[in-house]
Amino acid sequence: MSAPTTPTARDRRRWAQYLVNERAEARVYRDLAERREGEEREILRALADAEGRHEAHWLSLLGGEPARLPRADTGTRMLAWMARRFGSIFVLALAQNAEGRSPYDNEPFASPAMAADEKIHREVVRGLAARGRRRLSGTFRAAVFGANDGLVSNLALVMGIGATGVSPQFVLFSGVAGLLAGALSMGAGEFVSVRSQRELLAATEPSDYADANLPDLDLDANELALVYRTRGIPAAEALDRARAVVEAAQASDRSVPYVRAETGPIDTHEVVGSDFGAAISSFLFFASGAIIPVVPWLIGLSGVSAVVLALLLVGIALMSTGAMVGLLSGGPPLRRALRQLAIGFGAAAITYLLGLVFGVSVG
Structure with a gap:
């Protein structure tokens, strides 16, 4: 132009x-x-x-x-x-x-x-x-998912229970029970997941099991080359590398570890993090979200006023987490916030309607 x-x-x-x-x-x-x-x-x-x-x-x-x-x-x-x-x-x-x-x-x-x-x-x-x-993805993912799970699940729980017409004390008890049960479940699940992943990585980590026998291998036809081929190394290169390692082992009186020298140890802690740390953070993140829908009943409200305040507080929290995800992902924050709000309120609406049906049928 x-x-x-x-x-x-x-x-x-x-x-x-x-x-x-x-x-x-x-x-x-x-x-x-x-x-x-x-x-x-x-x-x-x-x-x-x-x-x-x-x-x-x-x-x-x-x-x-x-x-x-x-x-x-x-x-x-x-x-x-x-x-x-x-x-x-x-x-x-x-x-x-x-x-x-x-x-x-x-x-x-x-x-x-x-x-x-x-x-x-x-x-x-x-x-x-x-x-x-x-750098942030693991911690941020755990924080957002944990808090969001607590928000949505406990809002759905108190909405569903409240719609049956039970007393405010019962709604409060249900919300606190849902918070503890969900947070404990999240923490236990994260502990098992991380611990299992650490054990799986430990099982696949190269060991020095065969190092002591390296000098006894045939220099020209040794199975050490097959070990390298299982790691994706081409056959010719694997054989050359195996010959070099066996020669070094024979020359140094069986003191050269072939696996550690080639790959180095794998730090599974750095790969997947701490199992106890993951469990505690999941517990706290879930609880931080799950406490929000219960706040109106904790401060003594009941009925419509409690429901409206719970929806308002949870709506703000859902939109905040959605907008944050949008910002970090480079997407439109408002769209992500509204999507998070729709998902959370949609789940709450379904359980509320089920609670109404259940309350009428019991009555």
């Missing part, structure tokens, strides 16, 4: 807005860089430098620093505020979305290189955010 030959006052106001936005974005990346190290710091500083080049473009068009400048737009200011106070994962997730909304595709005074830069920046930020997501 060719630029007009004579810019208008409106054009200059738009350039000034671009200028302050580019400055604010560069500041976001520099603030994030101060929280990182190594390659990630260098990448973030390079992004800040690129935003600086865009800033220089608008300064040039404006003929220097204007006497008055507008404020950066709301989204960019929020990013800057978060970059100074919070971790980089959430900020990068928001920055990824922001880079995807660049106005330069339809801006006649922006160069094609600037529009291309913004698209590349989105992919760079996506890559940096992906690193953070991978």
Whole structure:
């Protein structure tokens, strides 16, 4: 798109807005860089430098620093505020979305290189955010799923029990019982899952069972090559490696461990984490979600007021977790929040209707 030959006052106001936005974005990346190290710091500083080049473009068009400048737009200011106070994962997730909304595709005074830069920046930020997501995924998944399970299951429970017409005390007792039963079940299930996975990994870890017999193998036809072939090593390479290990074992008087030297020990704790830690965190995450639907009855409410407050509290919590998942996944937060809300309230509505039917049939 060719630029007009004579810019208008409106054009200059738009350039000034671009200028302050580019400055604010560069500041976001520099603030994030101060929280990182190594390659990630260098990448973030390079992004800040690129935003600086865009800033220089608008300064040039404006003929220097204007006497008055507008404020950066709301989204960019929020990013800057978060970059100074919070971790980089959430900020990068928001920055990824922001880079995807660049106005330069339809801006006649922006160069094609600037529009291309913004698209590349989105992919760079996506890559940096992906690193953070991978570091966070296990813990975050346990936290969100545990809390969400507690929210939905206990809301469904108290709605279903409450619809039968029982006393508020019975609803409260049912909610607390559901919290404890669900949290204990989650904790026990996570303990068994992690412990089983650790045992499975330990069973598949290479051992030194045959090391003492290595010098007795035939140098030219030894089954050690088959061990390497089971690990996906081509036959010729496996035989060469087996010959080298057997020769070393024979030369060093049976003291060279063939498996450990080739692969090193596997740290199953690092792979799957602690079984007790997983159990405790699952218990606490589930309980933190399951307590919310019970709060109205804990503070003495009953009937419609208790139900309305429970739905309000759980709705806020469901939308918060949904929006958080949306932010971290790079998706639209509002859509994820509404999806989480619909799932939770849908389950509660079904059990409430069943409770009504059950209450009428008992009555």
